[in-house]
Amino acid sequence: VQLQASGGGLVQPGGSLRLSCVASGFTFENYAVGWFRQVPGKEREGISCISGRGGTTYYADSMKDRFTISRDNAKNTAYLRMNTLEPEDTAVYYCAVPKARSGNYCSPRTPTWYDYWGQGTLVTVSS
Numbered sequence: 001v002q003l004q005a006s007g008g009g010l011v012q013p014g015g016s017l018r019l020s021c022v023a024s025g026f027t028f029e030n031y032a033v034g035w036f037r038q039v040p041g042k043e044r045e046g047i048s049c050i051s052g053r054g055g056t057t058y059y060a061d062s063m064k065d066r067f068t069i070s071r072d073n074a075k076n077t078a079y080l081r082m083n084t085l086e087p088e089d090t091a092v093y094y095c096a097v098p099k100a101r102s103g104n105y106c107s108p109r110t111p112t113w114y115d116y117w118g119q120g121t122l123v124t125v126s127s
Contacts, residue, residue, distance in 0.1 A: 001025045002025050003097065003119075004119070005119065006121050008093060011123070016084070017085065018081045019035070019095075023077070023078070032049055032050060032097065033078040033097055034048070034049035034097070034108065035047040035049070035067075035096075036094045036095075036111060038092050038120075039090070045091075046060045047059070048067055048108050049106035050078065051102070051105070052101065054070070054073065056105070057069050058106060058107070058108040066082060069081075085123075089125050090123060090126070091122075093121050093122075094117055096114035097114060097116050098115050
């Protein structure tokens, strides 16, 4: 199982980014994908997750207004669209998948629900 996150970078406050997570080594459409972020010295924070077929999405309460998760199973890729970015969004962003199939359920907040993690992509929001 490999997950490759990309799309991070430097963006001004108020700007937008779309992160990508390319998966390989397993049947992507059978597994949920979660997005998390982490600031050095702080716990990993859940953002959102999407079920394997993409029919169900969940968001952490503070994330649902500005973040949108999606996936394209034909491309083995999950996305996280981030709008109206703020300096407080500066973090390393990670995608993750669980070992087990979970139907339409996934956890948007619990890192331990996931077993495989990408290497992370750094997002810096600054003027």
